[in-house]
Amino acid sequence: MAGNSDPLTPRAKLAVTAGKAVAAASRAAGRGSGSVIGGRVALKLDPDLLARLAQNLDVVLVSATNGKTTTTRLIAEALRAAGPVVSNALGANMPAGITSALAGGTESKFGVIEVDEKYLAGVARDTSPKCIALLNLSRDQLDRAAETRMLAENWREGLAGSKAVIVANCDDPLVVWAASSSPNVIWVAAGQMWKDDAWSCPSCGGVMQRPGDDWFCGECGFRRPQPAWALSGDHVLDPHGSAWPIHLQLPGRANKANAASSAAVAAVFGVPPQVALERMYQVQAVAGRYDVVQFLGRDLRLLLAKNPAGWLETFSLIDPPPAPVILSVNARGADGTDTSWLWDVDYTRLSGHPIFVLGDRKLDLAVRLEVANQHFQVCENLDQAVQMCPPGRIEVIANYTAFQDLRRRVGN
Missing domain, CATH: 3.40.1190.10 (Mur-like, catalytic domain)
Structure with missing residues (x-):
């Protein structure tokens, strides 16, 4: 002992x-x-x-x-x-x-x-x-x-x-x-x-x-x-x-x-x-995950999802449609550079949500969403995505380094 x-x-x-x-x-x-x-x-x-x-x-x-x-x-x-x-x-x-x-x-x-x-x-x-x-x-x-x-x-x-x-x-x-x-x-x-x-x-x-x-x-x-x-x-x-x-x-x-x-x-x-x-019960957020932050006059909830199992659990958390959803995916060293896992995620669960896509691999994600028959817009950065979002709390789902990028941008 x-x-x-x-x-x-x-x-x-x-x-x-x-x-x-x-x-x-x-x-x-x-x-x-x-x-x-x-x-x-x-x-x-x-x-x-x-x-x-x-x-x-x-x-x-x-x-x-x-x-x-x-x-x-x-x-x-x-x-x-x-x-x-x-x-x-x-x-x-x-x-x-x-x-x-x-x-x-x-x-x-x-x-x-x-x-x-x-x-x-x-x-x-x-x-x-x-x-x-x-x-x-x-x-x-x-x-x-x-x-x-x-x-x-x-x-x-x-x-x-x-x-x-x-x-x-x-x-x-x-x-x-x-x-x-x-x-x-x-x-x-x-x-x-x-x-x-x-x-x-x-x-x-x-x-x-x-x-x-x-x-x-x-x-x-x-x-x-x-x-x-x-x-x-x-x-x-x-x-x-x-x-x-x-x-x-x-x-x-x-x-x-x-x-x-x-x-x-x-x-x-x-x-x-x-x-x-x-x-x-004391635990409100974990390294920024689940935090609700104010950014450009909007409420953003920050959610981390690194792999298919994590994305599946995260989809079960988000506000019902038509809550806007921002998705950000990178493929840097800490994320793993292979994004083929995107094809294992069931993005049809986002049907009815306005979707905005960013991150280093936004085009990989865009192709995946297109195949899943989802309506989305590709954005240059978080600021543009937030400004395009319709009303309501914005659910922001990102993989590991994309999540860190977002936290830095919102000052969290």
Whole structure:
């Protein structure tokens, strides 16, 4: 458990100090938070720094293709009921960013860490987590990430025999297969709206049967485990069958699912569901997501959607037609440069909405919308799109770097 003895060697302290200095210089130069460059410098000076920083913390790792940042934030709020928390709240989720975050929380009891899917096994090895939350696996950044089955295999091998309690979504067959190599798993029925990455059995390749909310492989018998926790409407059902109301300021079914998983994680550390869920109400926005901002005299709600699973959940959040919708898509390094995933998104769900398109890949998106038979206008920038929008709150949906561009423009 967390203690007060200083785990840091003189070399580690030097690495932390140098990392913080570089991060501060990066911020002063207007190059972002500096957490990644600061972490890189610190790890160069002491390659074992992440393990040293984690050894006095009760660590929770959160990994998934969708929902990592929000769930990390919800778990951090819940665990603050039991002690101080350090977290990479800004979403820098590779080893350098994680190291930077932990270096800022030496007095904390808990470390709640979002981890990029590809780095989960290595970060778990370095940080000896008490708990790991696995939410979903779906296609994302197609030029960078291996296909989802390979990511699941990477998790399965990396977590085999892990001492951590794994809190895993039993509705995603890929997550179940990945988590099943661990001796201590708590299953959560968090739901799965996007199913197109798990039609074949990850265990044997057979065709997955999906009657209702259930799933199983007719060939090898791999099947959905019995959940201990479940999302049921606006409530979380705990292992004793008690129903706890979810009150969130964050919108949508996906965030209720994130809250259900977060409540299960909090319970591992002795925080009761009622306390955990009450604390989650504090979260209004996560790194700008879901914020409503004023811009050019209009209300804009900023929504992030990075891949087909995320777009599907986001479409379920937006105001009904004829609410105007602005869509912005880039394809820079952090987004993945392959935009073929646009063809997996069902844009017919936007029928009846006036649509305005911008971003580096606005023409890719325009072709996709044309095929989906949607009415849209291509715009040069956000200002032009907002000025063309008919009345009503404007829903703005963007992928990762497009979202950052929009936040800078609206001063958020």
